[in-house]
Structure formats: structure tokens, C-alpha cells
Amino acid sequence: xxxxxxxxxxxxxxxxxxxxxxxxxxxxxxxxxxxxxxxxxxxxxxxxxxxxxxxxxxxxxxxxxxxxxxxxxxxxxxxxxxxxxxxxxxxxxxxxxxxxxxxxxxxxxxxxxxxxxxxxxxxxxxxxxxxxxxxxxxxxxxxxxxxxxxxxxxxxxxxxxxxxxxxxxxxxxxxxxxxxxxxxxxxxxxxxxxxxxxxxxxxxxxxxxxxxxxxxxxxxxxxxxxxxxxxxxxxxxxxxxxxxxxxxxxxxxxxxxxxxxxxxxxxxxxxxxxxxxxxxxxxxxxxxxxxxxxxxxxxxxxxxxxxxxxxxxxxxxxxxxxxxxxxxxxxxxxxxxxxxxxxxxxxxxx
Amino acid sequence: xxxxxxxxxxxxxxxxxxxxxxxxxxxxxxxxxxxxxxxxxxxxxxxxxxxxxxxxxxxxxxxxxxxxxxxxxxxxxxxxxxxxxxxxxxxxxxxxxxxxxxxxxxxxxxxxxxxxxxxxxxxxxxxxxxxxxxxxxxxxxxxxxxxxxxxxxxxxxxxxxxxxxxxxxxxxxxxxxxxxxxxxxxxxxxxxxxxxxxxxxxxxxxxxxxxxxxxx
Numbered sequence: 350x351x352x353x354x355x356x357x358x359x360x361x362x363x364x365x366x367x368x369x370x371x372x373x374x375x376x377x378x379x380x381x382x383x384x385x386x387x388x389x390x391x392x393x394x395x396x397x398x399x400x401x402x403x404x405x406x407x408x409x410x411x412x413x414x415x416x417x418x419x420x421x422x423x424x425x426x427x428x429x430x431x432x433x434x435x436x437x438x439x440x441x442x443x444x445x446x447x448x449x450x451x452x453x454x455x456x457x458x459x460x461x462x463x464x465x466x467x468x469x470x471x472x473x474x475x476x477x478x479x480x481x482x483x484x485x486x487x488x489x490x491x492x493x494x495x496x497x498x499x500x501x502x503x504x505x506x507x508x509x510x511x512x513x514x515x516x517x518x519x520x521x522x523x524x525x526x527x528x529x530x531x532x533x534x535x536x537x538x539x540x541x542x543x544x545x546x547x548x549x550x551x552x553x554x555x556x557x558x559x560x561x562x563x564x565x566x567x568x569x570x571x572x573x574x575x576x577x578x579x580x581x582x583x584x585x586x587x588x589x590x591x592x593x594x595x596x597x598x599x600x601x602x603x604x605x606x607x608x609x610x611x612x613x614x615x616x617x618x619x620x621x622x623x624x625x626x627x628x629x630x631x632x633x634x635x636x637x638x639x640x641x642x643x644x645x646x647x648x649x650x651x652x653x654x655x656x657x658x659x660x661x662x663x664x665x666x667x668x669x670x671x672x673x674x675x676x677x678x679x680x681x682x683x684x685x686x687x688x689x690x691x692x693x694x695x696x697x698x699x
Numbered sequence: 700x701x702x703x704x705x706x707x708x709x710x711x712x713x714x715x716x717x718x719x720x721x722x723x724x725x726x727x728x729x730x731x732x733x734x735x736x737x738x739x740x741x742x743x744x745x746x747x748x749x750x751x752x753x754x755x756x757x758x759x760x761x762x763x764x765x766x767x768x769x770x771x772x773x774x775x776x777x778x779x780x781x782x783x784x785x786x787x788x789x790x791x792x793x794x795x796x797x798x799x800x801x802x803x804x805x806x807x808x809x810x811x812x813x814x815x816x817x818x819x820x821x822x823x824x825x826x827x828x829x830x831x832x833x834x835x836x837x838x839x840x841x842x843x844x845x846x847x848x849x850x851x852x853x854x855x856x857x858x859x860x861x862x863x864x865x866x867x868x869x870x871x872x873x874x875x876x877x878x879x880x881x882x883x884x885x886x887x888x889x890x891x892x893x894x895x896x897x898x899x900x901x902x903x904x905x906x907x908x909x910x911x912x913x914x915x
Binding site for chain 1: 780782784794797800801804805806807808810813816823824825827828829831
């Protein structure tokens, strides 16, 4: 017998292309599906439920009950799902028994992507031909504006999922440019259905901040509420109209609650900005945080409440002054190997 | 089965390829027009008829002979169920060539040629790939005016090639060169039409012969 002594590197190295398709042959996946269905019926019997009406949610609950796991990663826990969800869609063998490939662009390497480009270009040619016919007959070209704002093209990952084939960023941008070119033509309505396959609706637009209307209490005085947070403090403020400028915090007057001038200045700033110092009364409740944090929280709450009393232009001025923005600064955590959030341990030369 | 395969080889023109085109058709499709004298390739000089106002004119008599040989060869390959791959790197005719290939039931490659497609096929595609049995070049140059990599790769893998060579191309490694214009749309449409008709004719002939054999 002849033994192959000197081998080439190609023979020694296991081809990456082969190991993929061989793992998930059609027969293998079929067997997995049969085993899954059988296991589903056994599980239903075990749980004492009807095997015919055992849904995927029931399976998940049963598995979570029978195999409780404290692992944090959801993907590491015991899983029982249909094999088509577990095994990723793989490319089956691309050629028939006689060796001839099925797809006419097989030898390019990226058959799905190039066939997509081919089809899109064909649609483009069709539209151009139609346009030429209309021009020849002197008919006006239709110009209905497509709703560009409400739709977006598919992302590269979504396109890869659709074609079951990897593509590079250049390929993706080329395809999008071709689609844009197709859409830009006047008679693109002809291929509307084809284009819709590659566009998605963009969800609702930016939510406009609603300014709440004024409410009236028993005495007929207008008032409005606002909430604010700063560091760990949270506050609610109720601002009344026709007032004398009296401010109460947690039932205590501000002079007693905030002995420091700086905090009282913070509270009065929104009123001073709008020039309404003596005109409003305020009753607020605040909890958490420290002295300065509570002051900042009440300031934000009162500014939000004052929006209802004031014109839209002044609201815009308040926003630009920074009265309506939540201050995102919180205490930074201490890191291991350092003394504080930023301070490192003293460096000793020896 | 043996008789099916050996029978066509006895005749010089089993598929009567000569009827598909005439010299007038080639002239009307502007196949004889070459590039300017400065672009001329040294090895194309035997195929050039002459030069008029610095533009080379290709000898259509030689083109007729080469075209007839090439079409005959494609017909035989298609008759024996071989894989034919159309290659062209001209962007204008990319769609046309792909549509022709699809119409014949054969394959096309008019895009960027990845390095190891033929030489590294078992890694690129998978084990047990069947490589093409014939390559047809509608244009032997790529976008940078250099010889297409596929000519050299096909020569390495012992795959016969047919190629339309213009006056600035190198006809060396191509088994059946066809000296002719590769830039005019009329000429390229004519070539596509001829190849499509020969391949479809050969395949129909094969099906007829198999049906006749089964009847016996």
C-alpha cells in the first residue's frame, strides 16, 4: 500500500469551507426537528399538560421550572427551541449531481449580492425605457413626491440576513447608491413594489414637550406643579399665582431651611430671570441629597412649573439659559487600584 | 452513449455554424474597427488588414475563420454538457452579458475577479466544485487596460478560452482568439447573439439525439 508521506499544506489544513456545510446537512437538521418534536411531547407529559396544545412559551416555562439556573447570561441557560432558530441558516451545496451550479452567477463568489445588483439595474433600465416611450409620445412624466422623510433603507446587517451572505461596506454603499438612483427617476412609481422591499418605515417623530395648562384650586388661584432631580435629591414644587413671593420647603420657611445665601439664590434664580420675584408663591417638598443638591432640585422643579405661566418665547429663553435641563452629574464611582475616582495612589520611586 | 459523443466529431461543421453570420453582418456591426495606431499590440499585427487615418482596420476574412472555429468549439462543448463562463469587464455590457448567459442556461462573471477563484477553488467554494470547461471573453482587458487575470488562471488550470481580441489586446494565451472590435455596442450585441444561438442550437441537438437513442 502507498502511504502519502510528503503532504502539501493545502491537504494538511482542514478547509474552512468544508467544515461549515458538513455540520448542518439537511438530514441532520431533519433529525434535530424530529427529536425536538418528540421531546416537546415528553415535556408536555411530564408537566401534565396536553401535548397537542403545548406552545413555545409553555416549553420555556417548563424548562425554567425543571432546570433552574442562577447564571446571569441568558444565553448560557438551558435552552429548548426549534432547530431552525438554533442553527443559523446555512448555505446548502450550490451545485447539482452533474456538478453544474444552480445559480448563473455562482462563479463570481458573491452570487446573491451580484444577482441583486443585476435585478436592480434591470428595473432601472425598464424605468428608463418607459420614460423614453413617454417622451416619444410627448406625454408628461409623473412626478409624485415619494415620502422620503418617513422611510429609511435597510441596514447592512438586515441586508446580510435577507441574502444569507456576507457583504462588505463598499458593496452595501454601492447598492444603496443604485437604489437612490432608481428612486430619483421621475417614473420610479413603476417599480414601487420592488423598492418597498428594501425600505423601512421610520417610527414616530420627536416627541414635543407638552406644557401643561394652568390648574385652579378652590380659592380660584391659578397654580401649576413641577418635578426636578439633582444628584440624589428629588423635589416637587407647586407655584401659585397672585402671591407675595413667600417660599415654603417641607413646611419650613426658606430662611430657616436654607441658612446659606447661595442655596436661596439658586431657588430665586428662575423668578429673577423672568422678572416675577414678588408675584408667585411656592410650596415645595424635597427629599434625599445634600444641601446644594436639594436647592438645585427645587430650582429645576420651579422652572418646570413656571413654564405654564409664561409665553413660548420665554420658555425658549429659559431653556437656553439652562434652567430646564436636568443636570446629569452624579458622584463618580471609586475604581480598584486607585484611591478615588481619579486620584491614584502616591507613586513611590522605591 | 459513446456514439452520441463521437458522431459530431467526424464532421467538420456538425452544427452548421457558418450559416449564423456573413461578412456583411460583421461589417454592419462595425466589428472591423480597431483602436488607433499608437494603441496597437505587437502580436495583433498579423490580424490587422490596414491602417486608415491612424485607425487600425481588422481583417474580416481572418475574423470569419476564427469566429467559425470558435463557434464550432462552443457548440461541441455545449453539446457535451460543459460549463461555459462568459467573462467581460466592460461596465457598459455587464448587464447584456449576464442576460445572455442566463438565456443560454450558462454562467457569467462580469464583476471584480477575486484572486483565487480558479486556483483556490476548493477553499473558496467548497470541496467537489466543478470548474468551467470553457471561458468566453467578450473583452480580454480589465478596467485598467491590462490583460484579464482569468486568461492566465484558465491557462494554469488547463481550461480552453475563446476571446474577442481588439487591436490593443494580447492574443497569446487564448486558445481561440477572435480578432474584432470589443468596444461598440453593435459588435458586442452581435457576439452575444451568435454565442447564444450556437449554445441553444447545440443543446437542442443534444436533447434530440438523446431522445432518438431512447426511442431505439
